[in-house]
Amino acid sequence: MATMVRPSTRNPKLDDVAARAGVSTATVSRFLNNPDIVAASTAVRIRAAIEEMQYVPNLLAGGLASSRSKMVAVLIPHLVDSLFDRTIETMVEELNAGGTMVMLALTGTAAGRTEAMIRAAMGRQVDAIVSTAPISAETTALIQHFPGLFVQIWDLPAEPPGIAVGFSHVEIGHNLARFIYERGYRRPALVSAELGRARLRRDGFVQGWEAHSDTPVKEIAVDSPSRFGHARRVFAELRRQPERPDVVVCGSDSLAQGIIVEANAAGLKVPDQLAVVGFGNASVASDMRPTITTVEIDGAQIAREVNAAVRSHVSGVAPKQRSVNVGFRIIARESA
Incomplete structure (x- = not known):
């Protein structure tokens, strides 16, 4: 009975590719690090050998010409x-x-x-x-x-x-506070996460607002990242306030989108009865109706x-x- 020959499971090595292509291991190494420095005809042979043998280079191996991991x-x-x-x-x-x-x-x-x-x-x-x-x-x-x-x-x-x-996240907060004050808003609500950089923007906003107004900022904390799904709880909390805010400053555009959806569902006109500001200039900011005022980071x-x-x-x-x-x-x- 004929014996079945099993294909080799050994991973091909750099030496194997070099032998198949008829070049030195140093030439294969140079090709792997920078194909353009190898002669075109040589590169064709090396590339064919790599494909035929299904060779996967060990980029950390000492045999390569460069110590870069790429x-x-x-x-x-x-x-x-x-x-x-x-x-x-x-x-x-x-x-x-x-x-x-x-x-x-x-x-x-x-x-x-x-x-x-x-x-x-x-x-x-x-x-x-x-x-x-x-x-x-x-x-x-x-x-x-x-x-x-x-x-x-x-x-x-x-x-x-x-x-x-x-x-500077603090500077963003300062600028947002000045922006909404100069546009006539006087009862801001700030909705953001309490961690890391969101906290820095919060601190900057509060500091900036206090430089313009004695009215306290209403703050609502959400989990990080702030997102669309937080809007229902946030909006319900805003509606329970003795005096509804006239602008909501959100930690993300997705949360701002959610607030607009909730406001529309409650019969409030944005921005006439409630203004909304986001952060990030995500695609939803320009696609939403109304379009969302936001902070753009390049x-x-x-x-x-x-x-x-x-x-x-x-x-x-x-x-x-x-x-x-x-x-x-x-x-x-x-x-x-």
Whole structure:
């Protein structure tokens, strides 16, 4: 009886690809790191050998010509109702186009989870770690041992452990308070999460409002991230107030959308009887009717600044500055 020959389960090695293509292992290594520096005919043979053998390179192997991992870790707290979509999409698209892969990690809101993800990224010897989360003193000490580039985005800490690309959340709060006061609103309600940067915007808003008015700000806290589903409870609480607010400042555009839906269902006209302001300039802000007044952050610019810093770092060039302020702008639309 004929013996069945089982296909080999051994993963092909760099040497196997080189033998199949008829070149040296150094040539294959150069091709993997930068295909353009290898002669076109040689590149065709190497590429064919890789496809035939289904070879997957070990990018951390010492046999490769470069010590780069060609990988960047991006840490975000959540995907649902994320304010970071535009930043992440632009960053991934441009990094991938340059031959760098992106490892996306979800940290939640716990500081311990963020530190664990940073440790995991460091263990994989990524070229850079991009974090959207505030960094604790313990995590800062850990980052000092990271040979790659550490980038905080959507924030401008006074002393970033690496570099920071973002804006001032306190300044956003100040500007929102001035914006609604100058438009004649006098009874604001502020609805936001109590954690991290939302808290900074809250503090800035309250400080800014107190500079213009003696009327206290009505505050309602929601879980992070603030989202559409919070609106029903928030609106019910607003209606129980002895005096209804004339403007609601929300921690996100999705929450602002929910407040508008609830107001319409209750027969209130937005903005005549209740004005609404969001944050983030999500697509829903311009698609909603009425369109939502909001704060725009140029997420694509943040991504471009990060990508430029990563490219400089892997080329051995130190960053020109540790903090890059991309600013923000308030977009006045129909809801306020």
